[in-house]
Amino acid sequence: MSDEQGLGREALVQARRVVIKIGSALLTNDGRGLDEAAIGGWVDQVAALHRRGIDVVLVSSGAVAAGMVRLGWQVRPSAVHELQAAAAVGQNGLTQCYEQHFSRHGLVTAQVLLTHDDLSNRKRYLNALSALRTLVDLRVVPVINENDTVVTDEIRFGDNDTLGALVANLLEADALIILTDQEGLFDADPRHDPNARLISEGDADDPALAAVAGGGGALGRGGMSTKVRAATLAARSGAVTAIASGRQANVITRLVDGETLGTLLRPKQAPMAARKRWLAGQLQVRGRLTLDAGAVNVLRGQASLLPVGVTAVSGSFVRGDMVVCVDERGEPVAKGLVNYGADDARQLLGQPSHQIEAILGYVEAPELIHRDNLVVL
Numbered sequence: 001m002s003d004e005q006g007l008g009r010e011a012l013v014q015a016r017r018v019v020i021k022i023g024s025a026l027l028t029n030d031g032r033g034l035d036e037a038a039i040g041g042w043v044d045q046v047a048a049l050h051r052r053g054i055d056v057v058l059v060s061s062g063a064v065a066a067g068m069v070r071l072g073w074q075v076r077p078s079a080v081h082e083l084q085a086a087a088a089v090g091q092n093g094l095t096q097c098y099e100q101h102f103s104r105h106g107l108v109t110a111q112v113l114l115t116h117d118d119l120s121n122r123k124r125y126l127n128a129l130s131a132l133r134t135l136v137d138l139r140v141v142p143v144i145n146e147n148d149t150v151v152t153d154e155i156r157f158g159d160n161d162t163l164g165a166l167v168a169n170l171l172e173a174d175a176l177i178i179l180t181d182q183e184g185l186f187d188a189d190p191r192h193d194p195n196a197r198l199i200s201e202g203d204a205d206d207p208a209l210a211a212v213a214g215g216g217g218a219l220g221r222g223g224m225s226t227k228v229r230a231a232t233l234a235a236r237s238g239a240v241t242a243i244a245s246g247r248q249a250n251v252i253t254r255l256v257d258g259e260t261l262g263t264l265l266r267p268k269q270a271p272m273a274a275r276k277r278w279l280a281g282q283l284q285v286r287g288r289l290t291l292d293a294g295a296v297n298v299l300r301g302q303a304s305l306l307p308v309g310v311t312a313v314s315g316s317f318v319r320g321d322m323v324v325c326v327d328e329r330g331e332p333v334a335k336g337l338v339n340y341g342a343d344d345a346r347q348l349l350g351q352p353s354h355q356i357e358a359i360l361g362y363v364e365a366p367e368l369i370h371r372d373n374l375v376v377l
């Protein structure tokens with residue numbers, strides 16, 4: 001497949017890493033507490049994917065809605081401090097519920113609460129990335145939600161669709177599956193228009209789709225408009241997005257088996273090209289590493305950059321910043337997110353990785369730039 005061709009449903013079949021977002025409208029059965037039986041059903045499907053060797057990361061809403069029920073509140077509050085309180089109460093039940101169901105399959109879960117800042121601040125971005133990557137490598141199922149208790153208005157994601165897309169970018173997932181209370185994206189809001197028709201497939205950044213996507217119900221908030229926007233964001237790193245009803249039997253396993261269900265929103269570019277462009281376009285370059293000839297060759301062979309191959313460091317950068325790697329003549333070779341700040345990197349010049357702890361007193365990672373965070377130019 002060429003870089004410019006869109007990816008269709010086969011992208012779901014081939015997916016090795018999937019982010020699944022489950023919305024409030026669905027999880028809470030229209031406000032009647034957490035729908036634990038339904039959660040059990042999705043967990044069974046996630047476990048089935050896991051057994052096939054697919055990495056699954058869940059983004060689950062429901063904390064505010066579950067907390068409202070526990071607190072006896074009928075109406076979703078608008079005051080941030082009340083939303084925070086409800087989320088703190090509800091997140092407990094949500095975590096317990098997932099943990100219980102996953103343990104039936106012998107699977108371990110991890111609760112990960114993120115804020116927008118965690119993904120926009122470079123250092124925290126890299127921290128979130130390495131923690132999540134480690135969890136996934138350990139075959140743990142991360143269950144992510146927004147950290148509602150500490151966020152304030154201006155740093156809220158505002159909806160978990162966006163969070164799902166940012167996590168798909170972060171982990172370079174192949175697919176984002178958004179489960180909601182409708183069969184997919186319709187050409188008008190089916191709650192208000194009985195003649196609305198399901199859109200089976202489209203391009204993630206087609207403005208016509210954004211135009212038909214409306215707002216959400218009382219429990220969820222983003223509606224279809226944030227789902228279509230999430231698909232656009234996910235497409236930046238090459239992920240395909242499926243929007244489908246979580247109430248359809250075996251919806252997750254059927255989607256990854258390639259069945260035509262829900263709405264599929266394709267990225268324009270094949271994943272590798274999109275991911276590289278996304279990473280390269282992310283940030284301003286904050287520093288420069290000069291590599292010896294051996295390190296240049298290793299990088300071109302898609303390996304990580306170790307301190308031993310670096311001969312000079314310039315600029316002032318912190319862990320998580322983008323740096324450019326140049327060869328001995330100063331020609332750019334690669335760009336990547338660096339694991340150590342400039343001062344530490346200077347101390348590590350030419351050193352073997354097993355010396356890092358003796359030199360710095362700690363080890364963040366054995367490599368200066370991990371190959372997953374590296375784009376060869």
Ligand SMILES: Nc1ncnc2c1ncn2[C@@H]1O[C@H](COP(=O)(O)OP(=O)(O)O)[C@@H](O)[C@H]1O
Pocket residue numbers: 022023024025026061179180181182184185186187188189190191212213214215216217218219220221222223224225
């Ligand atoms: N074009 C559309 N197609 C389908 N649903 C739509 C559309 N426009 C708006 N909606 C609304 O979006 C809602 C789903 O979004 P939301 O309530 O935020 O759920 P969730 O909690 O799953 O994110 C649907 O119930 C529907 O009323």
Ligand SMILES: N[C@@H](CCC(=O)OP(=O)(O)O)C(=O)O
Pocket residue numbers: 022023024025060061062063064065087145146148158159160161216219220221222223
């Ligand atoms: N973090 C919030 C989720 C916000 C929300 O409702 O999102 P969504 O399900 O996308 O409409 C919660 O757990 O209640």
